[in-house]
Amino acid sequence: METVNIKINGMAVAAPKGSTILEAARYAGIDIPTLCYLKDINAIGACRICVVEVKGARSLVASCVYPINEGMEVWTNSPKVLNSRKRTLQLIISNHDRKCLSCVRSGNCELQKLCKDLHVDDEAYYDGEKTHYAIDDSAAHMYRDNNKCILCRRCSAVCENVQGIGVIGPNERGFKTNISSAFYMGLGETSCVSCGQCIAVCPTGALSEKDCTDKVLEAINDPSKHVIVQTAPAVRAGLGEAFGYPIGTNVEGKMVAALRRIGFDKVFDTDFAADLTIMEEATEFLDRVQNGGVLPLITSCSPGWIKYCEHYFPDMTENLSSCKSPQQMFGATAKTYYAEKMGIDPKDIVMVSVMPCTAKKFEIGRDNQNAAGVPDVDISITTRELARLIERVGLNFSLLPDEEFDAPLGMSTGAAVIFGATGGVMEAALRTAVWKLTGETSDSPVEFTEVRGVAGIKEATYNVAGMDVKVAVASGLKNAKELLEKVKSGEAEYHFIEIMGCPGGCVNGGGQPQVPASVRNFTDIRALRAKALYDADAAMPVRKSHENAAVKELYDTYLGAPGSHKAHEILHTTYVKRKIHEI
Amino acid sequence: MASNKIPFAGSKEQEAALMQIISEHKDDPGCLMPILQKAQDIYGYLPIEVQTMIADELHIPLEKVYGVVTFYAQFSLYPKGRYKVSVCLGTACYVKGSGDIFNKLQELLGIGSGECTPDGKFSLEACRCIGACGLAPVLTVNDEVYGRLTVDDVEGILQKYA
Numbered sequence: 001m002e003t004v005n006i007k008i009n010g011m012a013v014a015a016p017k018g019s020t021i022l023e024a025a026r027y028a029g030i031d032i033p034t035l036c037y038l039k040d041i042n043a044i045g046a047c048r049i050c051v052v053e054v055k056g057a058r059s060l061v062a063s064c065v066y067p068i069n070e071g072m073e074v075w076t077n078s079p080k081v082l083n084s085r086k087r088t089l090q091l092i093i094s095n096h097d098r099k100c101l102s103c104v105r106s107g108n109c110e111l112q113k114l115c116k117d118l119h120v121d122d123e124a125y126y127d128g129e130k131t132h133y134a135i136d137d138s139a140a141h142m143y144r145d146n147n148k149c150i151l152c153r154r155c156s157a158v159c160e161n162v163q164g165i166g167v168i169g170p171n172e173r174g175f176k177t178n179i180s181s182a183f184y185m186g187l188g189e190t191s192c193v194s195c196g197q198c199i200a201v202c203p204t205g206a207l208s209e210k211d212c213t214d215k216v217l218e219a220i221n222d223p224s225k226h227v228i229v230q231t232a233p234a235v236r237a238g239l240g241e242a243f244g245y246p247i248g249t250n251v252e253g254k255m256v257a258a259l260r261r262i263g264f265d266k267v268f269d270t271d272f273a274a275d276l277t278i279m280e281e282a283t284e285f286l287d288r289v290q291n292g293g294v295l296p297l298i299t300s301c302s303p304g305w306i307k308y309c310e311h312y313f314p315d316m317t318e319n320l321s322s323c324k325s326p327q328q329m330f331g332a333t334a335k336t337y338y339a340e341k342m343g344i345d346p347k348d349i350v351m352v353s354v355m356p357c358t359a360k361k362f363e364i365g366r367d368n369q370n371a372a373g374v375p376d377v378d379i380s381i382t383t384r385e386l387a388r389l390i391e392r393v394g395l396n397f398s399l400l401p402d403e404e405f406d407a408p409l410g411m412s413t414g415a416a417v418i419f420g421a422t423g424g425v426m427e428a429a430l431r432t433a434v435w436k437l438t439g440e441t442s443d444s445p446v447e448f449t450e451v452r453g454v455a456g457i458k459e460a461t462y463n464v465a466g467m468d469v470k471v472a473v474a475s476g477l478k479n480a481k482e483l484l485e486k487v488k489s490g491e492a493e494y495h496f497i498e499i500m501g502c503p504g505g506c507v508n509g510g511g512q513p514q515v516p517a518s519v520r521n522f523t524d525i526r527a528l529r530a531k532a533l534y535d536a537d538a539a540m541p542v543r544k545s546h547e548n549a550a551v552k553e554l555y556d557t558y559l560g561a562p563g564s565h566k567a568h569e570i571l572h573t574t575y576v577k578r579k580i581h582e583i
Numbered sequence: 584m585a586s587n588k589i590p591f592a593g594s595k596e597q598e599a600a601l602m603q604i605i606s607e608h609k610d611d612p613g614c615l616m617p618i619l620q621k622a623q624d625i626y627g628y629l630p631i632e633v634q635t636m637i638a639d640e641l642h643i644p645l646e647k648v649y650g651v652v653t654f655y656a657q658f659s660l661y662p663k664g665r666y667k668v669s670v671c672l673g674t675a676c677y678v679k680g681s682g683d684i685f686n687k688l689q690e691l692l693g694i695g696s697g698e699c700t701p702d703g704k705f706s707l708e709a710c711r712c713i714g715a716c717g718l719a720p721v722l723t724v725n726d727e728v729y730g731r732l733t734v735d736d737v738e739g740i741l742q743k744y745a
Contacts, residue, residue: 166644171653182649183631581635
């Protein structure tokens, strides 16, 4: 690797050619503060917080986008630099709603940290003219509070550049500049898919999910309700971050213990329903292959992806698997099979889900998601909301013991836990589909490593029982679009495609704990969290969905066979065709 | 933003002209600005219907188009009324109180700067010096100039066009 030698604050530093000053400084153990810059998402050098002095340069330069060159001399903490950062920050917070005490981001707000670090006090000194905006609560999943927006544009960058949607962006100019949708439509009126990536990258409290933690506690405190909870695979790989654990720590056991202590009547695992999804989806896949159904079959676990497909590829909704997502399959099973088994009226069950996802809040309100005549899932909260709930009820997370999920809907396999990472659903489906195709007695393969990893688009071909099965995996909706356009044009042909709305899959979902830019810019959080899930899979005694004993019992005693009429009634759903613009 | 929307009345001919412009420019880098300028020439303004056509044809988000339209003062989201009311906010007129006259007009017409009444009759805008500083403060309605105004004169002027 070719390196470039520069001096930072008088110290010699060698950094790879092509590095920015920000990256080179990191090699010297210096964290230059940033606000608008986010690696691979937003590099516009606009906020001026990361400015540094460069010998010979006309003015201070934005280190996030300024490349290093041989012999360059840089100062990252001279009085000129620090004063400039401070003044910039003063101007930013002069038009910021500083209700920090109860702000959802208090304690992990990047703006708050900068103000503390640069000693910018909250004084009346900043009380000049302010802009005032109404809070946009039109979407099912989130609030947009422009009064706390600092116009860094990370949200609009991730929406347009990563997700290929672009429903929010800067409008007007100067003092009136604000992030909003075209013609000030509410987010709920646009083709927003509820992925929540904008929330995950927001440095402040301007963007947040609709918090349902009070509703959860209300249900738990209602003695007439049987309140049960399911947790998605990716939650266990992200929750620990909210309590100081390193990124990629699997905290499943403590999470279960916390949920039990919060007061849920049963603590179950969405992983059970992930195994169930595989049984239904693999059956659907083989049926489509053998009986000339619509191919490629595309997975339907990700509600952000589903809404994207409905808006942007409405002619491909027939390709979507009719399987409900694991969240919904779980709720449907709980309110039919489990309710019957326990002798509880489904109306008295409150099904809470903990998801790494904000689109799940939208999904619970979709049509045909009510197998027992009541909504399959009543309340969907994010990983972040669960962390808040744990803090509110006063649990010391790190001191909790490791506990296990309740039976029977807490039983799962390794195939289910990898659902949280891009390629995981495909791999889980292959484990079962290959077993089915090669004969149900065979010792079929477990690992399909070609579909693993954080690449945006992955392809593989597997020869199974004499047939070449072509599969593709995409995560992040811009990647999904690229892949689907190839399919539509005939440039590429597949039998089975897995798509997850968020880049890297659910582990990097819009409901996961926010990771500050100072970490994100130098760490691949997708890979670290995914590793926690693959490690969990490898350690599981049972790693194939069709070997899940609780799922087998569900079929034997209640549903019949995968793909049966009853399974369809309870576990499958429908889609709608939408437009990009509804005017 | 006006709460009442003036119904869009674009014709097939206008749409054909817009499509022609888009197909001429769509492969040029930075094509959005010239397309918007010509679209405004065709329609007189850039309502959601026109911006949506442009977004769809260029395969870019509607928000991107709207962001550019609202950034530049040269673009209007509203049509001009049959009577175009223009108040000079240049230095001389402003110190003579044209700001109050402008506010009174907004109040009487129920529209903001750059907007048009729902019946399509009046549009309102602020302008800079029209060279009649001796008559300050001044406003114009189409080509008619009214000078040495007080706030109390405004209602009478509008009634002339009722």
